[in-house]
Amino acid sequence: MGARCVDDSALIGFGGFWHFRDPPQLELLYGVAESVWNRNYATEIAQAVIAYGVTMLGMRTIHASTDAANAASVRVLEKLGFRFVRGASIAGLDTVFYVIEPPPDSD
Numbered sequence: 122m123g124a125r126c127v128d129d130s131a132l133i134g135f136g137g138f139w140h141f142r143d144p145p146q147l148e149l150l151y152g153v154a155e156s157v158w159n160r161n162y163a164t165e166i167a168q169a170v171i172a173y174g175v176t177m178l179g180m181r182t183i184h185a186s187t188d189a190a191n192a193a194s195v196r197v198l199e200k201l202g203f204r205f206v207r208g209a210s211i212a213g214l215d216t217v218f219y220v221i222e223p224p225p226d227s228d
Contacts, residue, residue, distance in 0.1 A: 189215035
């Protein structure tokens with residue numbers, strides 16, 4: 122899904138689910154344009170994707186990962202209630218893995 126500002130039609134970000142790794146693991150995916158960093162858009166996009174996953178897709182566990190050095194993404198995941206699961210080196214990058222299990226009545 123694409124994200125746009127209410128007062129502007131410019132595309133500012135995206136979100137969804139994507140299969141990462143080998144074997145494939147469905148994970149939360151989101152991103153925002155650098156011009157709108159630090160405005161909570163990443164959190165809003167991720168919240169919308171999680172809500173969709175829970176209410177429309179029936180997901181009970183949502184996985185996410187990011188480069189360990191990406192402090193902004195780590196903050197977003199932790200702010201949303203994701204729990205750190207593990208760290209690993211993936212293709213030479215330090216990667217952190219998170220999971221969230223939203224309550225059944227989330228929407």
